[in-house]
Amino acid sequence: xxxxPARIGSWEIMGILGRGASAxxxxxxxxxxxxxxxxxxxxxxxxxxEDRKLFRSxxxxxxxxxxxxxxxxxxxxxxxxxxxxxxxxxxxxxxxxSLDRFCTPETVLEPEHIARLLEQACDxxxxxxANGVVHRDLKPQNILMGADGEVKVADFGVAFTNLQFxxxxxxxxxxxxYMAPEQLEGRTATMQSDIYSLGIVLYK
Numbered sequence: 510x511x512x513x514p515a516r517i518g519s520w521e522i523m524g525i526l527g528r529g530a531s532a533x534x535x536x537x538x539x540x541x542x543x544x545x546x547x548x549x550x551x552x553x554x555x556x557x558x559e560d561r562k563l564f565r566s567x568x569x570x571x572x573x574x575x576x577x578x579x580x581x582x583x584x585x586x587x588x589x590x591x592x593x594x595x596x597x598x599x600x601x602x603x604x605x606x607s608l609d610r611f612c613t614p615e616t617v618l619e620p621e622h623i624a625r626l627l628e629q630a631c632d633x634x635x636x637x638x639a640n641g642v643v644h645r646d647l648k649p650q651n652i653l654m655g656a657d658g659e660v661k662v663a664d665f666g667v668a669f670t671n672l673q674f675x676x677x678x679x680x681x682x683x684x685x686x687y688m689a690p691e692q693l694e695g696r697t698a699t700m701q702s703d704i705y706s707l708g709i710v711l712y713k
Contacts, residue, residue: 517548517597518590536602546587547603551596568596574665575600577640582633584653584663603653603661612649612713626652627711629660634707637665638700645698647706648687649713 513535514522520537526547527534537548551568568591575586575598588599608626611618618626630652637644644651644665653661685693689705692698 517550518588518599520546520548520599522548537599545602545604547600549598549600564596565591568598572598574642578637578642578665580633580636582629582660582662583637584661600663601655601661603663604656605654605658607650608652608654608710609649623711626654626660627707630662630707630710633660633662634700634703637662638703643698643700644703644706645692646684646687647703647710648684649710652710 513525516522517535517537520539523536523538523545525533526536532549532551535548535550537546538544539546551564568589572586572589575584575589579585584603585601586598587601590597610616630647634644634647642665644662646664647662651662651664653663655661687706687709689698689702692702
């Protein structure tokens, strides 16, 4: 396990928000303007040169997507950087965490509350789809909540667009438990694939 850095870029690190297979998310603090942010630091030290090239493509795409998608229910991105040592994205901090914590019999929300949250997620997807973006990895962990209880759809890192440099159209990416049948078969994901995944999120 790597030590928690004191700083990443110009942001002071306050703690760890979560760890995944390919990245760690830190809570960071910016002084001007004064605000807390989430910093997604990717771990790509274990990748070979070919995989690192693919990673850089995905990283570049996630950053470009974030700049294209400006919606109150999509996580805002403030900054991004990559070099040979590390790559990170600085994002809006969603204080209430993800919907994953509501996916147990003890913590499940009331149906009316669930409906409001999923309506906001649908608004975010409708906007993304209208801009030619398919998310491809919708799951409770990627649907966050801000301090006001508003949904923030996050992590468009495996999404694809009509951008020419996209190299992931035929890759099987996503979380198998939430993937549509066509994704599991290696076929191209569509807007309907996202709706299928959101349906499983609703069930969970």
